[in-house]
Amino acid sequence: MDRPEPEKPDVLPSTALAYLDRNYWDKRFAQEEHYEWFKDYSHFRHIVLQHIKPQSSVLELGCGNSQLCEELYRDGITELTCIDLSPIAVEKMKQRLINKGYKEQIG
Numbered sequence: 517m518d519r520p521e522p523e524k525p526d527v528l529p530s531t532a533l534a535y536l537d538r539n540y541w542d543k544r545f546a547q548e549e550h551y552e553w554f555k556d557y558s559h560f561r562h563i564v565l566q567h568i569k570p571q572s573s574v575l576e577l578g579c580g581n582s583q584l585c586e587e588l589y590r591d592g593i594t595e596l597t598c599i600d601l602s603p604i605a606v607e608k609m610k611q612r613l614i615n616k617g618y619k620e621q622i623g
């Protein structure tokens with residue numbers, strides 16, 4: 517028998533203008549653990565790796581709670597900088613990476 521999907525927090529804004537508001541993102545990231553706005557890395561890995569090499573420096577602008585940087589790191593791309601407007605997103609990403617054993621890699 518299929519297990520029921522875990523309930524997802526209701527994080528949709530009432531208007532698209534909320535996407536411009538830092539408070540919206542803070543509130544959302546306080547509730548939501550993980551969400552990929554595009555498909556996950558496995559869908560476009562073959563394209564990314566044609567263009568980004570292990571010696572590349574990558575800036576992920578607006579990283580949110582995506583797992584893209586971990587996936588890139590696992591593929592040998594280690595010069596990664598993730599930034600976000602939301603300090604909650606940044607702090608939660610830091611904690612998530614520390615919990616996964618990436619403490620040494622976090623600057």
Ligand SMILES: C[S@@+](CC[C@H](N)C(=O)[O-])C[C@H]1O[C@@H](n2cnc3c(N)ncnc32)[C@H](O)[C@@H]1O
Pocket residue numbers: 535541551552553554577578579580581582599600601602605
């Ligand atoms: C649509 S989400 C995408 C999150 C992630 N990149 C993904 O694909 O799952 C947009 C992200 O950009 C961040 N953001 C919005 N305006 C920003 C700004 N001016 N500077 C940095 N980050 C910003 C938001 O906090 C949010 O995490």
